[in-house]
Amino acid sequence: MQHSCTNFVFMGIIRKTKAVNTVLQIFKGNNEAKSVVYLIDLLNDKMNKTTVYRILDRLERDGIIHSFNGKDGLKWYANCEDCSLSHHSDKHPHFQCTECDKVECLSVEIKIPSIKNHKVDSSDILLIGKCEACYV
Numbered sequence: 632m633q634h635s636c637t638n639f640v641f642m643g644i645i646r647k648t649k650a651v652n653t654v655l656q657i658f659k660g661n662n663e664a665k666s667v668v669y670l671i672d673l674l675n676d677k678m679n680k681t682t683v684y685r686i687l688d689r690l691e692r693d694g695i696i697h698s699f700n701g702k703d704g705l706k707w708y709a710n711c712e713d714c715s716l717s718h719h720s721d722k723h724p725h726f727q728c729t730e731c732d733k734v735e736c737l738s739v740e741i742k743i744p745s746i747k748n749h750k751v752d753s754s755d756i757l758l759i760g761k762c763e764a765c766y767v
């Protein structure tokens with residue numbers, strides 16, 4: 632009795648980790664952002680929409696990926712660099728290509744002006760234009 636119970640919990644953890652890993656794998660090693668629509672479509676045969684949302688939420692809370700709004704209010708996700716469990720330090724701008732719709736994190740720093748009587752916690756800067764592949 633005790634044994635089968637432990638086993639059940641164990642299997643649950645394995646399954647959850649596998650789904651999380653599948654999502655992590657998509658972001659690994661690049662600074663290209665993925666839209667929610669793209670991710671749901673890509674993972675369609677592996678997990679349902681709700682699971683995708685839940686995993687993205689969790690990874691964002693854990694400081695592994697960050698989200699921002701692209702053109703038309705679409706939500707995008709990308710890898711974090713130096714974020715921690717409790718704090719996101721992503722202050723970089725994002726770039727969206729009008730030709731191929733590619734969205735990337737730019738590793739440039741944008742100076743946030745100090746505004747009187749205001750405390751800035753985060754910024755969401757989207758630059759729109761043509762990416763390297765479409766411009767050259």
Ligand SMILES: [Zn+2]
Pocket residue numbers: 694695696697711712714718719720721
């Ligand atoms: Zn972050």
Ligand SMILES: [Zn+2]
Pocket residue numbers: 728729730731732733761762763764765766
């Ligand atoms: Zn492009």
Ligand SMILES: [Zn+2]
Pocket residue numbers: 697709721723724725735736737
């Ligand atoms: Zn980014």
